[in-house]
Amino acid sequence: xxxxxxxxxxxxxxxxxxxxxxxxxxxxxxxxxxxxxxxxxxxxxxxxxxxxxxxxxxxxxxxxxxxxxxxxxxxxxxxxxxxxxxxxxxxxxxxxxxxxxxxxxxxxxxxxxxxxxxxxxxxxxxxxxxxxxxxxxxxxxxxxxxxxxxxxxxxxxxxxxxxxxxxxxxxxxxxxxxxxxxxxxxxxxxxxxxxxxxxxxxxxxxxxxxxxxxxxxxxxxxxxxxxxxxxxxxxxxxxxxxxxxxxxxxxxxxxxxxxxxxxxxxxxxxxxxxxxxxxxxxxxxxxxxxxxxxxxxxxxxxxxxxxxxxxxxxxxxxxxxxxxxxxxxxxxxxxxxxxxxxxxxxxxxxxxxxxxxxxxxxxxxxxxxxxxxxxxxxxxxxxxxxxxxxxxxxxxxxxxxxxxxxxxxxxxxxxxxxxxxxxxxxxxxxxxxxxxxxxxxxxxxxxxxxxxxxxxxxxxxxxxxxxxxxxxxxxxxxxxxxxxxxxxxxxxxxxxxxxxxxxxxxxxxxxxxxxxxxxxxxxxxxxxxxxxxxxxxxxxxxxxxxxxxxxxxxxxxxxxxxxxxx
RNA sequence: UGCCCCGUGGUGUAAUUGGCAACACGUCUGACUCUGGAUCAGAAGACUUCAGGUUCGACCCCUGACGGGGCAGCCA
Numbered sequence: 001x002x003x004x005x006x007x008x009x010x011x012x013x014x015x016x017x018x019x020x021x022x023x024x025x026x027x028x029x030x031x032x033x034x035x036x037x038x039x040x041x042x043x044x045x046x047x048x049x050x051x052x053x054x055x056x057x058x059x060x061x062x063x064x065x066x067x068x069x070x071x072x073x074x075x076x077x078x079x080x081x082x083x084x085x086x087x088x089x090x091x092x093x094x095x096x097x098x099x100x101x102x103x104x105x106x107x108x109x110x111x112x113x114x115x116x117x118x119x120x121x122x123x124x125x126x127x128x129x130x131x132x133x134x135x136x137x138x139x140x141x142x143x144x145x146x147x148x149x150x151x152x153x154x155x156x157x158x159x160x161x162x163x164x165x166x167x168x169x170x171x172x173x174x175x176x177x178x179x180x181x182x183x184x185x186x187x188x189x190x191x192x193x194x195x196x197x198x199x200x201x202x203x204x205x206x207x208x209x210x211x212x213x214x215x216x217x218x219x220x221x222x223x224x225x226x227x228x229x230x231x232x233x234x235x236x237x238x239x240x241x242x243x244x245x246x247x248x249x250x251x252x253x254x255x256x257x258x259x260x261x262x263x264x265x266x267x268x269x270x271x272x273x274x275x276x277x278x279x280x281x282x283x284x285x286x287x288x289x290x291x292x293x294x295x296x297x298x299x300x301x302x303x304x305x306x307x308x309x310x311x312x313x314x315x316x317x318x319x320x321x322x323x324x325x326x327x328x329x330x331x332x333x334x335x336x337x338x339x340x341x342x343x344x345x346x347x348x349x350x351x352x353x354x355x356x357x358x359x360x361x362x363x364x365x366x367x368x369x370x371x372x373x374x375x376x377x378x379x380x381x382x383x384x385x386x387x388x389x390x391x392x393x394x395x396x397x398x399x400x401x402x403x404x405x406x407x408x409x410x411x412x413x414x415x416x417x418x419x420x421x422x423x424x425x426x427x428x429x430x431x432x433x434x435x436x437x438x439x440x441x442x443x444x445x446x447x448x449x450x451x452x453x454x455x456x457x458x459x460x461x462x463x464x465x466x467x468x469x470x471x472x473x474x475x476x477x478x479x480x481x482x483x484x485x486x487x488x489x490x491x492x493x494x495x496x497x498x499x500x501x502x503x504x505x506x507x508x509x510x511x512x513x514x515x516x517x518x519x520x521x522x523x524x525x526x527x528x529x530x531x532x533x534x535x536x537x538x539x540x541x542x543x544x545x546x547x548x549x550x551x552x553x554x555x556x557x558x559x560x561x562x563x564x565x566x
Numbered sequence: 567u568g569c570c571c572c573g574u575g576g577u578g579u580a581a582u583u584g585g586c587a588a589c590a591c592g593u594c595u596g597a598c599u600c601u602g603g604a605u606c607a608g609a610a611g612a613c614u615u616c617a618g619g620u621u622c623g624a625c626c627c628c629u630g631a632c633g634g635g636g637c638a639g640c641c642a
C-alpha cells in the first residue's frame with residue numbers, strides 16, 4: 001500500500017472557506033475580539049430540530065471547534081405560549097447526538113429576564129422607549145405600508161416618569177394581556193419596518209415552561225436576542241437570511257445601551273427537495289397523523305433521521321458538502337443520501353436478507369445436510385472479520401431475482417439458467433413450480449458442488465450473484481421501506497395547492513414476513529447493516545419487540561440496473 | 567410601489583481578492599468484481615442573468631436593466 005506523504009497542514013488552511021470563515025479570519029487578523037471565537041445555537045423550544053437546524057449546529061459548533069473557541073446551546077424561550085419542556089429535552093438530545101459540544105452550557109434566555117428588564121428601564125430613562133396603550137389593530141394600522149411611512153402613536157410622548165411607572169405596573173401584572181406594550185422610540189418613517197418603533201415587551205399572562213408565573217411581560221425576539229448574545233459574550237451571532245433586515249435594530253439596541261456588541265451574520269437556510277422544512281408544517285404532519293410522530297423515519301427531523309438509521313457523521317459531512325452561502329437554494333436530497341451511503345458503506349456490517357421470499361429446493365443436495373459457509377462482514381474493512389452462514393437443500397431467494405421472461409440484460413436466475421448464490425454455489429434452474437393462478441411459487445434447482453465459494457475450484461463463470469437465506473434457520477422479521485414523503489420537488493411552493501396535496505401515499509411499505517440470516521437474530525435496536533444488494537437498514541428503536549425485529553430501510557444501494565430496466 | 571439581500575454546469579459550492587472557471591453530487595463510457603454496491607480510469611456538461619463602463623486583462627470593480635428571495639406578528 002502506497003500512501004502519499006501529505007504535508008501537515010492547518011485544517012483551516014486546507015478547507016475552502018465560506019464567507020463566514022473569511023469574516024472570522026479578518027477579525028482574528030485585526031484582533032477584533034481579542035482572538036476569541038464564541039458562537040451559539042439559539043433554538044426556540046417550540047418544535048423538534050430538523051436537518052436545517054443540524055446545518056446550523058454544524059456550522060456554529062464547527063466554527064468553535066476550528067478556531068478553538070466556544071459554543072453555547074441557548075434556548076430562546078421568550079414566548080411561553082408556544083414552548084414546552086418536551087421540546088427542550090429533545091433539542092438537548094439532538095444537539096448532543098450531532099456532536100455539538102456545548103460543554104454543559106445549556107442556557108436559557110429566560111434566565112436573563114431580570115437583566116433585560118433593567119436594561120429596558122434604562123432605555124426608558126434615556127427617552128428611547130415608551131409604553132403604548134394602543135390595541136394590536138391600532139399598532140398595525142399606524143405602522144404604515146411599504147410605500148407610506150407610519151404615524152406616531154398617541155402615547156409616543158409620555159413622560160419618562162409615566163413610562164417608568166407604567167412599565168413597572170405592567171410587570172406587576174396590573175394589566176390584562178395585550179393591553180399595553182413597551183416600544184422602542186426610533187423612527188416611524190424608516191423604510192425598514194423593523195425600525196418603526198418596534199415592540200420590546202408584550203403582556204402575556206401564561207405559564208412559562210421554566211419560569212412558571214414569575215413573569216407576565218415577555219421580551220420580543222428583536223429586543224431580547226442581541227442582549228442574550230451580549231450577556232454571553234458571543235463574538236459571531238450567526239442566523240438565517242430573514243433576519244438581515246433586523247440587523248440595524250440588533251445594532252441599535254446594543255449601541256443605545258452601550259454594552260458588549262457581537263456581530264450578527266446571516267446565511268441562507270437549508271432547503272431540501274421532496275420535503276418540507278418549516279416547523280409549522282412539520283407540526284401539522286404530526287398533529288394530523290400523516291406521520292407517526294416527530295421521529296417518524298420519513299421526517300426530516302434529527303430524531304427522524306436518527307431513527308431512520310442516519311449517523312451523526314453522515315449529517316456532519318452533509319453539512320460540509322452543502323456549504324454556506326447567502327443565496328437561497330434548494331439542495332437535492334441526493335446529496336444527503338450520498339452522505340449516508342458513503343458512511344455506511346465503510347462501516348455497516350453486511351448481511352443477507354430476503355424481502356420477498358421465493359422458495360428454492362436444490363434437488364441434488366443431500367436431504368439432511370447443513371453446511372456452514374464463510375461470509376465476509378465488510379469487504380471495505382477486513383478488520384470486521386467473517387461469520388458463518390448455514391446452507392442446506394432448501395433456501396429462499398428474492399422473488400425479483402427470478403424471471404421467466406427476462407428482458408435483455410437481466411443476469412439473474414431464469415429457467416435453465418445459472419446464477420451464483422453469494423458465498424455458496426452456482427445453481428441451475430431446472431423446474432418452475434406454479435400455483436393454480438399461474439404464479440411462480442417454487443423453483444427446483446441443481447447445484448454444482450465444484451463451485452463452492454472460496455475453494456477456487458470452479459472455472460465456471462456466471463453473470464449474476466444473488467443473495468439468499470437458508471429456509472430452516474432464517475428469522476422472520478418486519479421490514480419498513482421508506483420513500484420520499486412528497487411526490488413533487490417543492491411541495492410548499494405551489495400557489496394553488498396545499499403541501500398536503502402532494503403527500504406520497506406510498507411513502508411507507510411494510511413487509512411483515514421478510515427473512516434474515518440467523519446471525520442477526522440477536523440484533524439490538526439501533527444496529528445498522530447493509531442487506532446485500534438492497535441497501536442499508538437499522539433495527540427500529542420504537543417498534544422492535546423481543547419477539548420480532550423491525551428493520552427500517554435507511555437508504556437503498558445505488559442501482560444502475562433499476563434505472564436501465566425502467 | 568419603499569427598503570434590504572442574492573444571481574457561476576442538472577444540483578450544492580470554489581476561484582490565491584483583477585490573470586483565461588475548480589470541487590462534490592448526479593449523468594454517461596470503460597475496467598474490475600462472488601453485492602447490477604464499492605473501487606479504478608475517463609467523458610459530457612457553464613460564452614459566470616443581460617447590457618454598458620473602467621482596465622493590457624473582469625465571475626470579481628462601477629452603472630443600469632432583468633430575474634429570484636425577504637420585510638407591514640404583541641412569532642422567532
